Amino acid sequence: MAYETINLDVDDHIALITLNRPDALNALNDVLMGELADALKGAQENEKVRCIVITGSEKAFAAGADISMMKDKSFVDVFSGDLFTPETDQIMRVRKPIIAAVSGYALGGGCELAMMCDFIIASETAKFGQPEINLGVVAGIGGTQRLTRLVGKSKAMDMNLTGRFMDAEEAERAGLVSRVVPVKKLMDEAMGAAAKIAEKSMITVMVVKEAVNRAYEVPLREGLLFERRAFHSLFATEDQKEGMAAFVEKREAQFRDR
Ligand code: HXC
Numbered sequence: 001m002a003y004e005t006i007n008l009d010v011d012d013h014i015a016l017i018t019l020n021r022p023d024a025l026n027a028l029n030d031v032l033m034g035e036l037a038d039a040l041k042g043a044q045e046n047e048k049v050r051c052i053v054i055t056g057s058e059k060a061f062a063a064g065a066d067i068s069m070m071k072d073k074s075f076v077d078v079f080s081g082d083l084f085t086p087e088t089d090q091i092m093r094v095r096k097p098i099i100a101a102v103s104g105y106a107l108g109g110g111c112e113l114a115m116m117c118d119f120i121i122a123s124e125t126a127k128f129g130q131p132e133i134n135l136g137v138v139a140g141i142g143g144t145q146r147l148t149r150l151v152g153k154s155k156a157m158d159m160n161l162t163g164r165f166m167d168a169e170e171a172e173r174a175g176l177v178s179r180v181v182p183v184k185k186l187m188d189e190a191m192g193a194a195a196k197i198a199e200k201s202m203i204t205v206m207v208v209k210e211a212v213n214r215a216y217e218v219p220l221r222e223g224l225l226f227e228r229r230a231f232h233s234l235f236a237t238e239d240q241k242e243g244m245a246a247f248v249e250k251r252e253a254q255f256r257d258r
Contacts, residue, residue: 004031004035005020006020006032006035006036007020008042010046012198013048013049013051013198014051014053014191014198015039015042015043015051015052015053016052016053016055017036017039017052018055018057019032019055019056019057019061019062022057022059025057025062025063025105026057026061027062027064027065027067027068027069028062028065028109028113029066033084033088036054036087037091040091040094041093041094044094044096049096050197050198050202051097051098051099051197051198052097052098053098053099053100053101053190054098054099054100054101055101055102055103055186055187056102056103056104058183059104059105060103060104060105060106061100061101061103061104061105061106061110061126062105062107062109062113063105063108064107064132065109065140084109084140088116088141088142091116092116095210096202096205096209097194097205097209098116098117098118099120099121099190099193099194100113100114100117100119101121101189101190102120102128102177102186103123103125103126104123104126104127105129105165106127106128106129107128107131108129108130108139111129111147112130112139112140112143112146115147116146118209119177119178120171120176120177120178121180121181121186121189122168122172122179122180122181122186123168123180123181123186124180124181124183126168126171126180127166127167128159128165128166128176129159129165129166130143130144130159130160131163131165132163133160133162133163134163139160143159144160147160147176149216150174150176151174151175151176155174199255200255201237201243201255201256201257202255203237203239203257204237204239204255207233207234210230211227211230214226237258238256238258239255239258242255242256
């Protein structure tokens with residue numbers, strides 16, 4: 001399917017989704033969010049795809065939800081239409097890993113979209129922020145919730161109350177991003193990480209994603225039990241036998257996703 005506001009390339013087991021509304025700094029409108037959700041659903045269903053990368057342009061990952069689209073909407077419009085809920089639900093249903101490769105602005109819904117991904121690799125020019133307060137609203141798809149879990153209350157309050165931007169160095173220090181690289185190396189780094197993940201057993205990869213995400217949903221004792229049982233259950237797979245045999249035999253494992 002040809003998309004209007006994103007580009008989708010599937011190659012070497014990696015689905016690369018590039019947000020593509022350059023005139024609006026990739027602001028998230030209905031069309032873009034619908035296309036993104038559709039592309040992610042397709043990537044989830046495509047057996048060839050083993051990892052997904054979402055990126056924007058050098059100037060902007062995404063500068064937030066589209067303000068022009070929202071400005072004249074009423075409470076009834078956004079509440080009845082449940083603005084962005086079906087699309088974000090779809091993103092959260094993806095079981096394959098999603099890496100956000102962020103350069104430039106990741107603001108408002110853009111920062112929130114990056115946080116919905118499994119981890120964020122940022123370029124040195126990345127700027128994260130929740131500036132919704134300047135528009136008379138509050139973050140709506142995770143900026144008060146995921147950001148607080150990721151960077152703690154003090155920084156999350158600071159970002160949401162002042163609307164200031166956090167640069168890449170601060171974002172790495174705060175634990176919002178996993179790596180920071182020069183802008184020219186961003187895509188190599190993100191695609192390299194995706195390629196590394198694509199080599200693993202897909203079963204194990206999906207279990208890892210579920211287990212880490214559990215840490216945000218349940219108390220520690222429950223999370224640890226989930227993790228232990230996940231570890232135990234992987235002994236039912238051929239890939240556990242292969243992975244451990246390959247280590248002992250000093251060779252590369254050949255995983256078969258079984
Ligand atoms: C619509 C946007 C936009 C946005 C930028 N543009 N951000 N259009 N929605 N969120 C458009 C501008 O209007 C402009 O269009 C073009 O992109 C370039 O932007 P400039 O402002 O000229 O660029 P610059 O001076 O470099 O400033 C970059 C910027 C600024 C700092 C990122 O654009 C900015 O502050 N944008 C808004 C950021 C924001 O408030 N985001 C939160 C949105 S609310 P023209 O046609 O003039 O060239 C949100 C809620 C999520 O995200 C929850 C939903 C449920």
